[in-house]
Amino acid sequence: xFETIAYSILNGVLYGTLLFMMSSGLTLIFGMMGVLxxxxxxxxxxGAYFAYxxxxxxxxxxxxxxxxxxxxxxxxxxxxYGLRRVHQYGHVPELLFTFGLAxxxxxxVALFWGTVPVPYKAPASLDFTAFSLMGLDYSMFKVxxxxxxxVMFVGLWLLLKKTRAGLVIQGALSRPDMVGALGHNVPMVxxxxxxxxxxxxxxxxxxxxxxxxxxxxxxxxxxxxxxVVVVLGGLGSxxxxxxxxxxxxxxxxxxxxxxxxxxxxxxxxxIEDSGFFGVLWHMETTRIAAVLPYLLLVLTLIFRPRGxxxxxEA
Amino acid sequence: xxxxxxxGGASNLLRFWPWVVIPLLALILPQIFDSRHGITLxxxxxxxxxxxxxxxxxxxxxxxxxxxxxxxxxxxxxxxMHVLRMVNDAGGEGLPLELIPVVGAAxxxxxGVIFGSFSVRRAGVVFAMITLGLGAxxxxxxxxFSDFFGGEAGLFGNRVAAPSLFGVDYGSNTNTYYLVVxxxxxxxxFIYLLRKTPLGxxxxxVRDNPERAQFVGYNPTIVRFIxxxxxxxxxxxxxxxxxxxxxxxxxxxxxxxxxxxxxxGTYIGGIGYxxxxxVGAALVTVLESSLSSYTEAWVLYFGLLFISIVMFAxxxxxxIVHTQYLTWKAGGWKGxxxxxxxxxxAGLVGIFGAICVIELSYHYFRSWDPSAPFxxxxxxxxxxxxxxxxxxxxxxxxxxxxxLFHGKPMLARRISATSEGGNA
Amino acid sequence: MxxxxxxxxxxxxxxxxxxxxxRGVNLDVHEHERHVIxxxxxxxxxxxxxxxxxxxxxxxxxxxxxDKNIHNMPAHKVNRMGLxxxxxxxxxxxxxxxxxxxxxxxxxxxxxxYAFWKSVMKQDRVTEHALALAEELNLSSQADTPASLLTYAxxxxxxxxxxxxxxxxxxxxxxxxxxxxxxxxxxxxxLIQRMTGKNTLVVVEHDLSVVFELADRISVLVYGEIIATGxxxxxRNNAAVQEAYLGTEVH
Numbered sequence: 001x002f003e004t005i006a007y008s009i010l011n012g013v014l015y016g017t018l019l020f021m022m023s024s025g026l027t028l029i030f031g032m033m034g035v036l037x038x039x040x041x042x043x044x045x046x047g048a049y050f051a052y053x054x055x056x057x058x059x060x061x062x063x064x065x066x067x068x069x070x071x072x073x074x075x076x077x078x079x080x081y082g083l084r085r086v087h088q089y090g091h092v093p094e095l096l097f098t099f100g101l102a103x104x105x106x107x108x109v110a111l112f113w114g115t116v117p118v119p120y121k122a123p124a125s126l127d128f129t130a131f132s133l134m135g136l137d138y139s140m141f142k143v144x145x146x147x148x149x150x151v152m153f154v155g156l157w158l159l160l161k162k163t164r165a166g167l168v169i170q171g172a173l174s175r176p177d178m179v180g181a182l183g184h185n186v187p188m189v190x191x192x193x194x195x196x197x198x199x200x201x202x203x204x205x206x207x208x209x210x211x212x213x214x215x216x217x218x219x220x221x222x223x224x225x226x227x228v229v230v231v232l233g234g235l236g237s238x239x240x241x242x243x244x245x246x247x248x249x250x251x252x253x254x255x256x257x258x259x260x261x262x263x264x265x266x267x268x269x270x271i272e273d274s275g276f277f278g279v280l281w282h283m284e285t286t287r288i289a290a291v292l293p294y295l296l297l298v299l300t301l302i303f304r305p306r307g308x309x310x311x312x313e314a
Numbered sequence: 315x316x317x318x319x320x321x322g323g324a325s326n327l328l329r330f331w332p333w334v335v336i337p338l339l340a341l342i343l344p345q346i347f348d349s350r351h352g353i354t355l356x357x358x359x360x361x362x363x364x365x366x367x368x369x370x371x372x373x374x375x376x377x378x379x380x381x382x383x384x385x386x387x388x389x390x391x392x393x394x395m396h397v398l399r400m401v402n403d404a405g406g407e408g409l410p411l412e413l414i415p416v417v418g419a420a421x422x423x424x425x426g427v428i429f430g431s432f433s434v435r436r437a438g439v440v441f442a443m444i445t446l447g448l449g450a451x452x453x454x455x456x457x458x459f460s461d462f463f464g465g466e467a468g469l470f471g472n473r474v475a476a477p478s479l480f481g482v483d484y485g486s487n488t489n490t491y492y493l494v495v496x497x498x499x500x501x502x503x504f505i506y507l508l509r510k511t512p513l514g515x516x517x518x519x520v521r522d523n524p525e526r527a528q529f530v531g532y533n534p535t536i537v538r539f540i541x542x543x544x545x546x547x548x549x550x551x552x553x554x555x556x557x558x559x560x561x562x563x564x565x566x567x568x569x570x571x572x573x574x575x576x577x578x579g580t581y582i583g584g585i586g587y588x589x590x591x592x593v594g595a596a597l598v599t600v601l602e603s604s605l606s607s608y609t610e611a612w613v614l615y616f617g618l619l620f621i622s623i624v625m626f627a628x629x630x631x632x633x634i635v636h637t638q639y640l641t642w643k644a645g646g647w648k649g650x651x652x653x654x655x656x657x658x659x660a661g662l663v664g665i666f667g668a669i670c671v672i673e674l675s676y677h678y679f680r681s682w683d684p685s686a687p688f689x690x691x692x693x694x695x696x697x698x699x700x701x702x703x704x705x706x707x708x709x710x711x712x713x714x715x716x717x718l719f720h721g722k723p724m725l726a727r728r729i730s731a732t733s734e735g736g737n738a
Numbered sequence: 739m740x741x742x743x744x745x746x747x748x749x750x751x752x753x754x755x756x757x758x759x760x761r762g763v764n765l766d767v768h769e770h771e772r773h774v775i776x777x778x779x780x781x782x783x784x785x786x787x788x789x790x791x792x793x794x795x796x797x798x799x800x801x802x803x804x805d806k807n808i809h810n811m812p813a814h815k816v817n818r819m820g821l822x823x824x825x826x827x828x829x830x831x832x833x834x835x836x837x838x839x840x841x842x843x844x845x846x847x848x849x850x851x852y853a854f855w856k857s858v859m860k861q862d863r864v865t866e867h868a869l870a871l872a873e874e875l876n877l878s879s880q881a882d883t884p885a886s887l888l889t890y891a892x893x894x895x896x897x898x899x900x901x902x903x904x905x906x907x908x909x910x911x912x913x914x915x916x917x918x919x920x921x922x923x924x925x926x927x928x929l930i931q932r933m934t935g936k937n938t939l940v941v942v943e944h945d946l947s948v949v950f951e952l953a954d955r956i957s958v959l960v961y962g963e964i965i966a967t968g969x970x971x972x973x974r975n976n977a978a979v980q981e982a983y984l985g986t987e988v989h
Contacts, residue, residue: 036439082625089628092379095442096581097624099381099574103617111614111679224450231443291454297447301440302432512845513854519842522831528813529791529823530904531846540852 007136008254014142016249017149018211021204022222023229023241024156025197031236032169032193034091035083038098041223042105043198047071047205048214049113052120060123068202075198079191102219110216117215145207152203156238169193228293232300234310243308248293255289332589340495344488353487357559359599360494361552364501366580366595367588368548371505373577374585375514376541377521378434379442381573382449383549388568389425389452390418390550392463394557398471410479415497415554422550426543434538437524449573456565468564471557484558494555501548506588508544517541575602578620584630593632611676615669650728657721664713666691670706741768742804744908744938745790750799750809752782752789752962759785761962762799767908772939774949777959778982783942784826786959787912790940791823792816803908818846822906826913826942828893832886836877836896839885840868843903867903874933875899891922895929908938915948927952950974958982 026040051060051067058066078101086097121127122141130140160166168189212218229248233240300307343356365387372378394417401408409417433444456463463469474485482489508514516537519527524534557563566572575598583594598616605612627634638654641647647654670690678684678697685698695702745767752760759782767773777783788794790801792813801809808816831839844864850856858864872878875895880888885896894914901909914930915923927948930939943949949956950970957967960982966973973979 036443082621085625091438092377093624093628095379095439096577097621100578100617100620100624103574104614104621107611107614107617111611111675114680224446227443227446287458291451291458294447294450294454298444298451301444301447302435305436305440507857508854510857510859511854512850512856512858513852515838515842515858516845516852518834519831522833523829525793525813526829526831526900527842529817530843530900531814531817532852533812533814536852540854544854 004258005254006133008257009250010133010138011257012250012253013246014145014211014249015253016246017146018204018208019226019229019249020242020245021149021152021208022201022226023233023245024152024238025200026226027230027233027236027238027241028169029194029197030230033083033190035094035098035194036227036235037194037197038095038223039078039101039105039219040098040197040201041219041221041226042102043071043075043201044205044208044222044226045109045214045216045219046074046105047202048120048209048218049109049118049205050202051206051209052118052214053113055120055123060125064206067206068199071202071205072195072199076191076195078198079194083194084187084190102223106216106219113216115216117213120209120214122210141207141210145211148203148207152200153242156200160238165192224297225293228297228300231297232307234307237307237309240307240309248296252289252292255292332592336589336592337495337499340498344491348488350487353491354559355599355603357487357491357494358603359596360491360498361555361559362576362579362595362599363592364498364555365549365552365576366583366591367502367505368545368552369576369580370585370591371508371517371541371545371548373580374590375509375521376437376517376538378437378538378542379577380445381442381570381577382445382447382452383545383576384568384570384572385429385445385449385452386422386426386546386549387553387556387572387576388456388563388565389553390422391553391557391563391567392469393421393550394418394554395469395471395563396462398473398476398557399469401476402472406475406477408477411473411476411484411558412479412493414476414558415551418554418557419547419551422553423543423547425550426546430539430542430546434542435535437520437534437538445573446570449568449570453565453569456568463565464563466565468562470562473558473561490559494559497551497555501551502592505548509588513537513540578616582620582623582630584632584636586629587632587636590630590632594630597631609673609676610680611672614672646729649732650725653721653725653728657717657725660713660717660721662713664710664715664717667706667708667710667713670702671710674702674706741771743767743802744769744771744804745940746800746802746805747790748800748802750786750789750801751797752785752794753797759962760789760796763959763962763964765957765964765967767938767940768955769907769938770936771954772934772941772952774941774943774953774956775959776943776946776949776956781959782962783959784912787823787910787940787942790816791821791910817904817906820907821910822901822904822908823910824897824901824912824914826916828890828897830885830893830897830900833884835882835884836872836888837868837881839896839900840871840903841865843900844868847903847905871899871903875929891918891926894918894926898926898930898933902933902937906937908940909934911939911941913942913944915943915945923948 022040022044026037029035029037029040047067050070051063054063054066054070082097082101083094086093122139126139126141126144128140129137130143131138158166160170208222209218225248229244230241232248233242233244340356340360344353347353347356365383369380369383372380372383394414397409397417398411398414401411429448433441433448457466473490474483476484478484482493484490484493516527516532519530520532520534520537527534527537553563553567556567576595579594579598580591581594582597583592584590601612601616605615609615623630629637673690674695674697677688677690681688685696687694687696689695690702693702697703743766745765747763747765750760750763750765751758763786775783775786785794789796789809792808792811792815796809799809800807803816803819803821806819808819808821811819831842834842841858841864844867845851845858848861848864848867850858850861850864869878869881872881875898877888877892877896877899880892885893888896898911898914901911911930915926918926923945930941931952941952943952953970955967955969956973957964958973958976958979959965965982966976966979968976
């Protein structure tokens with residue numbers, strides 16, 4: 001049991017840091033612009049694919065820097081020529097626009113790279129066992145992901161706390177109606193924040209694509225979970241996104257790694273493996289892991305719509 | 315004042331002609347597309363229309379954006395399927411087939427009341443997220459509770475082994491189609507009439523200004539709740555009809571893709587018009603079934619169409635036609651009809667070029683042998699040579715270029731010239 | 739003659755976080771009187787209205803409407819108990835026509851509730867009442883014009899009409915003449931007096947000439963407290979009021 005817990009925490013933290021790379025950008029975008037970007041995970045996917053293709057030519061280390069920049073540029077184009085136009089119609093059309101965009105990006109990725117996963121692998125320089133814990137090997141790449149996440153978190157923190165641009169963003173997060181009064185070029189700030197959030201998601205994709213799988217379905221897999229994280233953490237709250245990412249990461253890994261059902265633990269008590277309660281009684285935790293995020297999403301929205309750390313309701 | 319009369323006349327026209335034309339079409343079309351495939355497609359269209367109309371009770375009428383409306387469609391279908399199977403098991407005795415959709419509607423209403431009770435407290439993003447979560451939850455559950463949902467294979471029924479109220483033989487696809495038409499007509503009439511009731515009016519009021527609605531005595535949550543439950547009921551009705559036409563239901567019917575398609579179709583058609591969702595649903599059904607059989611790119615076309623509508627024509631396809639009709643009626647086409655037609659033609663040319671580019675891309679990137687000759691718009695081309703690409707891009711750029719940078723400024727100049735002339 | 743109180747506020751407090759916006763307001767509004775609340779910007783007048791109308795919850799204290807507690811009730815319940823309000827910023831159903839706005843405002847008070855089995859247009863009492871209101875508001879010729887296409891003054895008039903339409907006994911108007919020219923404001927005040935003859939009226943107003951023309955009694959709200967209540971003459975001669983408020987604005 002202890003091994004399982006240790007294992008879950010390690011892998012859960014790893015998964016959580018990946019979630020944070022995506023959710024921090026999404027929550028910034030939502031907090032400032034009020035846009036719940038449905039296509040956010042699509043930029044995560046673009047990050048992985050860009051890094052894969054660039055990596056073939058330049059190697060992983062150059063791609064690690066270039067791919068997020070390219071994704072950010074793509075995000076800037078989307079904001080400038082798509083979202084800004086839709087903005088005048090209100091928030092629902094904005095949501096619909098990003099919803100349609102997610103479809104289109106997925107199709108374009110499938111068009112250019114095919115529907116089967118691409119062989120996107122960790123570079124040889126990171127592809128060795130860093131340490132072993134209780135018989136399980138941890139690759140250097142996993143350690144690297146943690147490092148990237150920590151560097152990103154520190155960088156984000158410094159940006160928000162120590163720079164002028166960060167102060168503007170922070171001010172806007174708590175009082176979105178006041179952005180204009182700050183005397184800044186609001187559309188420019190929006191484009192920048194959107195591009196920046198997309199670049200963060202792209203960075204997540206660069207490492208996430210290696211850790212998991214790089215195929216056109218990866219955005220659809222990750223998208224809803226990122227929403228869950230952002231809602232649970234509190235829309236617009238970066239620390240909330242961090243905490244929620246770790247909670248979801250650890251919980252989901254934990255449920256996946258233990259093989260547990262009420263029937264297995266307590267005994268079937270004569271309850272048959274059918275009917276509503278029967279199925280629940282015999283349900284294995286690995287299956288619960290798939291629905292857990294959605295359950296959390298719905299429960300959070302019903303009972304605490306501002307999430308764990310949010311200051312205002314969605 | 316002239317515009318007002320035009321608007322009044324147009325809305326009168328819009329109000330009445332669909333009730334004649336659409337049922338007529340529904341009766342004529344099966345004579346033309348009388349293949350088995352054609353009739354099935356028409357039946358699916360009818361079902362999609364009911365589903366889209368029910369969806370628009372939320373999005374268009376109440377301003378509620380749902381990402382999980384298939385939950386009620388699918389659960390309605392499952393419950394209807396269980397009843398149909400009971401009828402089958404009883405040797406074809408019991409509820410007549412014509413009333414199976416009512417079972418679906420009741421199930422939709424039941425789940426609409428349950429899920430609606432906690433999801434409509436807020437509109438906007440919160441509501442959208444709750445429906446997204448619920449949709450995913452129900453979809454995942456459908457794969458877990460295989461007793462009720464039949465697992466991945468789904469559930470089968472037999473529409474012939476059920477009694478008929480009127481002694482109709484539903485072994486014939488055409489007869490089943492007419493059953494769909496009958497129910498679609500009934501549903502459309504009810505959904506249309508609902509818009510005229512105090513509830514329907516206050517749904518619009520709550521959509522536009524929930525606060526003001528409170529200060530005339532209405533609780534926005536209850537208005538949304540009743541609308542939501544009724545919309546779920548009609549979605550369940552559509553699900554029940556699907557059970558009859560296809561005799562199978564599986565987890566896809568409650569899935570996110572089904573929820574996404576009804577949203578896309580409704581919006582493409584135009585959420586501000588009663589016939590908008592009908593047009594959109596019919597279009598989407600045709601595109602989905604016919605386009606997917608001869609191009610892989612149909613999802614891409616679909617997504618691009620949707621994005622273009624969101625960006626350039628938020629009132630949907632029906633909105634485009636209606637706006638042009640109003641302008642024409644008000645005399646706005648006078649002296650510039652040629653330019654408008656020219657812009658339309660240039661736009662179509664541009665779209666044609668874009669389609670060529672997309673089809674070439676699919677062939678180039680996705681086929682085993684990109685250099686194999688391939689038929690494009692009647693020409694046999696080689697996608698590894700530059701010529702077809704140059705021509706396709708050329709057509710697209712020239713088409714859109716003429717529309718946006720020649721036709722559009724010309725139209726603006728002509729209109730301003732005319733209005734100045736009018737004032738002088 | 740002792741008059742019944744339409745509204746009674748006792749020690750009402752409201753704070754947002756640590757900022758106390760309303761600091762213990764006591765206010766009686768008699769039935770059928772025209773009560774005007776004045777005060778400098780930021781005194782909390784709009785907050786006070788939001789508390790009374792159920793848009794905000796009070797932090798402490800009680801609000802009674804005809805001797806029944808209404809504080810912390812949701813807005814639609816307060817409305818059903820006989821209180822209606824207008825807003826500082828025009829707040830209509832912008833996509834609806836004048837008649838549709840009026841009809842919507844009448845549906846609940848005519849008892850149609852959430853009915854989904856009858857047509858709005860066939861409710862003759864609603865139609866008659868709405869037509870009569872349009873006539874009173876001088877908007878008959880605009881009956882089928884969408885609210886968003888009306889002039890500003892017409893929109894404000896329609897808002898007054900919608901507020902009165904629900905049949906509420908107590909009407910709250912938040913700066914009904916804000917942003918209007920002198921003549922428009924005069925017309926608006928006449929309209930309000932005509933439309934609300936039988937009601938109890940509570941008005942927030944900036945324009946002091948309007949205040950003294952309209953008011954039976956005036957309350958002065960400064961920094962979340964009512965420093966004086968009285969007839970226009972009493973208020974004019976109140977030293978505290980002059981010091982806090984009037985002295986700077988009345989010439």
